[in-house]
Amino acid sequence: MGATTRRLAAVASVAVLALTGISACGDDEGGDGNVTLTVDVFGQFGYDELYRKFEASHPGVTIKERGTGANLSDYSPKLTQYLATNAGAGDIVAIEEGLLVQYKPQADKFENLLDHGAGDKKANFLDWKWDLGMADGKLMGLGTDVGGLAMCYRQDLFQKAGLPTNRDEVSKLWPTWDAYIATGERFKSAPDNGGASFVDGATNLFEAILKQNGASVGYTFYDKSNKLAVDSNPAVKQSWDTTMKMINAGLSANYQSWTDQWVAGFKQSKFATIACPAWMTGVIQGNAGDGLTGKWDIATVPGGGGNWGGSWLGVPKQGKNKKLAAELAIFLTSPEGQLGGWKAKGTLPSSPQALDDPSVKDATNAYFSGAPTGKIFAAGARNLKPLHYGPKNLAVQDQVLNASRTVEQKQRTPDQAWTQAVADAKKAAA
Amino acid sequence: MTAQITRGRHDRGSPDAAPQPPAPSRHRLTKIDLKFSPYIFISPFFIIFAIFGAFPLAYTLWVSLRKWDLLGGDGGFVGLDNYSAILKDSWFWNAVYNTFGIFLLATIPQILLALVTAYWLNKKLRARTAFRMGVLVPNVTSVAAVAIVFSQLFGRDFGLINWLIGFVGIDPIDWPAGRYSAWFAVATMVDWRWTGYHALILLAAMQAIPKDLYESASIDGASALRQFWQITVPLLRPTLLFSVIIATIGGLQLFTEPLLFNGSNNAILGGSLRQSQTVAMYLYEQGFTRFNFGYGAAIAWLLFLLIIIVSLANLVLVRRLAGGSKGAEQ
The missing domain is CATH 3.40.190.10 (Periplasmic binding protein-like II)
Structure with a gap:
């Protein structure tokens, strides 16, 4: 090995180390105008069909769900870290009722959904479900289900x-x-x-x-x-x-x-x-x-x-596509969205309209002997x-x-x- | 590499020898090259260490002196308040107790077992390489996989271990429920994963022991057991020390195994009575599930100090145990 090759080797090894360091934090944000929205959940929200519907009406949008089936206790520290470091959270995150209080003092980490046109959706929710989603006059989360x-x-x-x-x-x-x-x-x-x-x-x-x-x-x-x-x-x-x-x-x-x-x-x-x-x-x-x-x-x-139990959907401020994410959150928590969750995974709607819907009122569950x-x-x-x-x-x-x-x-x-x-x-x- | 070092030594060694520079500027470059190249060669490690080792260490120290809510942010300097609170925290001492308990329960059999395994692997066995490779296999398995499989083995209702001990008439044990049974289960996982690794390291050291020592001992009539304790073990001292320190660092930072063993809603607490919560778990509980970031950082530093103290204690202990016979010194 000559002195030059040796030096080259040294430079190369430093470069390789540096590159591996850098590539480890590479991003997978899709190019060419396509947007991927990530939804962080725990347990079962039953949104799959709703995602497909939203994707169909919004060409170029792909929706990914993370954490399906996860324990709340596995989910909550992760979400907290995402919020604390202002990085890593999904475009939409599910917030369980116990977590909601924990996050309320830091409501500024979330988009005020009233700024995204959620204000006229109040009638879509049971009053208390709507009220609990508010923090300091801002709407931190939109209600999903309740747990009768x-x-x-x-x-x-x-x-x-x-x-x-x-x-x-x-x-x-x-x-x-x-x-x-x-x-x-x-x-x-x-x-x-x-x-x-x-x-x-x-x-x-x-x-x-x-x-x-x-x-x-x-x-x-x-x-x-x-x-x-x-x-x-x-x-x-x-x-x-x-x-x-x-x-x-x-x-x-x-x-x-x-x-x-x-x-x-x-x-x-x-x-x-x-x-x-x-x-x-x-x-x-x-x-x-x-x-x-x-x-x-x-x-x-x-x-x-x-x-x-019962949850809310929030849009973290750190997201890149907050406007679109808010639109999706509003869609998922709309009476139609809540009915979708009910049909897929039995999550009980928090929307009076959805509760009155025949598909809820007259629902039976074959798995539970047609109860x-x-x-x-x-x-x-x-x-x-x-x-x-x-x-x-x-x-x-x-x-x-x-x-x-x-x-x-x-x-x-x-x-x-x-x-x-x-x-x-x-x-x-x- | 060797060539350059020799040349460098030679140059420095004869400063007043008649210099025959081809060109002065080139000579200076060569000098710079000789002086600084070695630093560049070793720099990657130190750069990486500075970024991923030293900086976090210092930053953690800084955080540990502050009241810091993970979500709410920095609440200002509080001096050593976090530390004094931890020293009065019974959950912390419980975690220390568990960590040491599991550490001792895991490490002592582990090193002894590794020693014996290495001894046998050092013999003329059939398919020796296969065996030597084989003992390392557990180590390349993912911790999570190991922990999940072992948690199943130690399951209360459907676990293999309870099924087996049923044959000798022992009632099923609720392994995570009791403190010592939980320690035992976790220690088993650690040993399963690490014994082979240490066996290989010790094996390498054993092979470096000159054969003539054994030969002359045999001539003197020393039994195999005596040779093992009087020649092998003392000569393995530096390696044993390495093994023990590696095991100490790993053992005191134990996290994944007990966490997954208690796998459930509040696994981080290490069981209903915190039976198997280690210091690393308590650190995580405080820092990341209860958002006491400053408190967690202080626990991290105490853990760091603890590891240093225990490593030093081990150093002394291993010297005493293995270094009794001075004749074995190299």
Whole structure:
């Protein structure tokens, strides 16, 4: 190797290193006037057909969805990082109700959708759904769905255990949560219950009960002045006690929701009931699989109604095609768009027009033994009351849910676990 | 390369030897070349390190001295407040405890196993190369894949391990629920992935040990076991040290395995009681899920200090353990 070649080699190696460094941050923005819009979601929003429709009416636009099926807890830190670094977020991002409060102090990271002609769409939404999307007089997000509560159950397992299977009769079995637990005890002591437990687990049940109990005061872990209310809001303790009663009765299959084992539990028929907000029907169908078509059914939730979940669509300021993205967000949250999500994945519309649409009102779901999902979910939707969530709601909730897990895992007694839940919640909120 | 270095040494070594420059300017260029070329050759590493190593390190230190909300932005200088808060934070100490627990549970068997594996790979085996390649295979598997497969193996209801221990009459274990069972499961993943890597490194060092040492030991009547402990291990000391330090750095930064092992809604907490939350996970929890960016940065720095302390402790320990016999010094 001569001196020149050596020097060339050195230059080349530096150049290669530099290039690999640069190419790693290359962008894939399409050229020749074509625009790609990215939509960040979690879970199932059921927008595929709507995307195709929007693409058809907007030549040159391609829509990509990221995060389909993702856990909320996987999704939220990612979205937060995108927003914090002003890079990487989709042109449209889905914001869950708990996240919405967290992002509100930083509403300036989002486009004010009122500037994009969303102002005249107010009548398309239930009032509270619209109001919650507002921050400082700006419209940060447009409502997608709401989460009316019901109770999903396995009618084939109920039959085995000698319980009624008809959904109206089943609903009559459990006017209250105590009656629900009593039914569970009957199920458990039946000579044949298919080896299944009655409830999927403490975490899902606790969340459902809490959203229901909270409705009476309008908040859960945080009161309306954003003060932590874990130990002062009776709704929290009541929900906790009911959950403990369920665990003590030995009804839990001990699954933490959203784990792989929970998902496997659906397929393996490890539990007979699960509290299900409207959006959960899509999750159940996805987890349990086609093999269990017609085995599930839907009854009313004990304790009478409640709202769990629901999301908004926001347009981050960092996007390149904000005008088009806002147009798409308005389209996806229009009554037509919400009906599309309902048909595809059972997300319950937050639009009064969509709720009145025959395709919602008269809807049945073949997977759930032809249950009249429209009647069950949509009927109560107008009466749903919004819950107030405080700034660190997710972190606090994680502590309390984990504490309930420790009882299920027999690591703690209910009393120890409650003390821990309160202490950890205070710590997480600090 | 060698040619140039020799020439350079020669030039510098004889400054007053009669110079015979072909042309003065060319001579100066050559001099510059000799002086600075080596720096250019080594510069890529340092440039890359400055950008991806030193800068983040310094920046993290700066952030750790501030109250910084990931979304809300910089809230101003707070001095060492973050650090003093962390030292009083029971969740932090819990994470430290877990990290060390898993680290010890993983590293000790790992190095011992690697040592034994290397010893056997050093023997005249059939298909030796295949075995030597084979032990490295786990290391090239993606961490995520390993963690997901092992989480299934350690599954409560449908896991292979619970099924197997069922045959000897042990009740199914809810692995992530108990602290020690969770540690054990995570340590298994780490060992599965890294034992082969360390075995290869140790093997390379073993091959560098002169054969005549063993021969003379055999003549003196030393058993194979004695030869292993008295010759092989002491001579492996520098390499063992490397292995231990690499394992320390990796072990104390453990993140992906426990995270995916707890895979669920709040996996970052490391289980219902934070049974297997490591420091790296707690750092992430604070910084990125709870947006306490300054606090997270301070945890990162404490972790950095912790790794240095433990590495130094290891240095001393390995010297003591393997360096007892002075005769083995090279």
